[in-house]
Amino acid sequence: MSILFGVVFFILGSLIVYVFQKKIFKGITEEDVVCEVVQKAFIRVKNSEHNEHKLVRELLKSDAFIKDLSLTAKFQGSIVGYILFTKIKVGEETLLALAPLAVLPKYQKKGIGKSLIEKGHKVAKNLGYKGVVLLGDPGYYKKFGYSSASKWGIKSPVKIADENFMAIELYPDSLIDIKGVVQYPKEFGI
Numbered sequence: 569m570s571i572l573f574g575v576v577f578f579i580l581g582s583l584i585v586y587v588f589q590k591k592i593f594k595g596i597t598e599e600d601v602v603c604e605v606v607q608k609a610f611i612r613v614k615n616s617e618h619n620e621h622k623l624v625r626e627l628l629k630s631d632a633f634i635k636d637l638s639l640t641a642k643f644q645g646s647i648v649g650y651i652l653f654t655k656i657k658v659g660e661e662t663l664l665a666l667a668p669l670a671v672l673p674k675y676q677k678k679g680i681g682k683s684l685i686e687k688g689h690k691v692a693k694n695l696g697y698k699g700v701v702l703l704g705d706p707g708y709y710k711k712f713g714y715s716s717a718s719k720w721g722i723k724s725p726v727k728i729a730d731e732n733f734m735a736i737e738l739y740p741d742s743l744i745d746i747k748g749v750v751q752y753p754k755e756f757g758i
């Protein structure tokens with residue numbers, strides 16, 4: 569009888585250890601951390617539906633994804649900020665959409681957003697892209713050279729205040745001949 573108990577205990581014990589290890593070592597991926605950072609950054613943003621982290625998950629596996637333009641900012645080895653640029657179309661031209669940009673609340677106003685934008689622009693330019701389009705706060709993005717996309721005849725596919733739909737040229741006059749309505753990848757749900 570006691571042998572039987574011993575065997576049952578051994579099997580149960582092994583099972584618990586196995587399940588525990590599976591949970592522990594299943595591994596949290598960088599993608600999980602990035603999505604958590606994005607979710608936490610947008611938690612108190614008023615004009616948000618708080619689904620930016622879900623958009624990131626979708627975009628990371630989409631055709632619009634560019635590995636070199638998915639950038640993290642780290643502090644003491646931990647991810648505290650994130651920026652993503654994905655492919656969009658304006659007519660025949662492939663430009664980029666900046667969405668989202670997110671910095672953990674505790675690390676905001678320390679220049680992290682700025683450094684992510686500047687790094688992203690540099691990489692995008694080196695990859696040969698002509699410009700970036702975004703939907704955002706002009707009070708913030710004007711600091712980095714963004715202005716109304718309508719200036720170039722680049723239009724939003726949805727109704728949006730002119731000042732919030734912005735673009736930037738990645739080199740002088742790079743957007744001069746680019747006009748039309750932005751076609752977002754389906755993941756944006758636009």
Ligand SMILES: CC(C)(COP(=O)(O)OP(=O)(O)OC[C@H]1O[C@@H](n2cnc3c(N)ncnc32)[C@H](O)[C@@H]1OP(=O)(O)O)[C@@H](O)C(=O)NCCC(=O)NCCS
Pocket residue numbers: 609610613668669670671672675676677678679680681682683703704705707708711
């Ligand atoms: C918006 C956000 C990315 C800014 O990141 P950040 O690291 O705090 O920004 P920085 O410290 O690099 O700020 C750069 C400059 O913008 C200013 N700034 C920061 N947030 C601002 C805001 N919301 N509106 C206007 N200016 C702002 C800073 O004071 C700084 O100005 P300075 O260079 O003259 O000193 C961050 O606040 C965030 O993640 N917010 C929640 C998510 C969000 O709203 N994302 C943007 C979606 S459009």
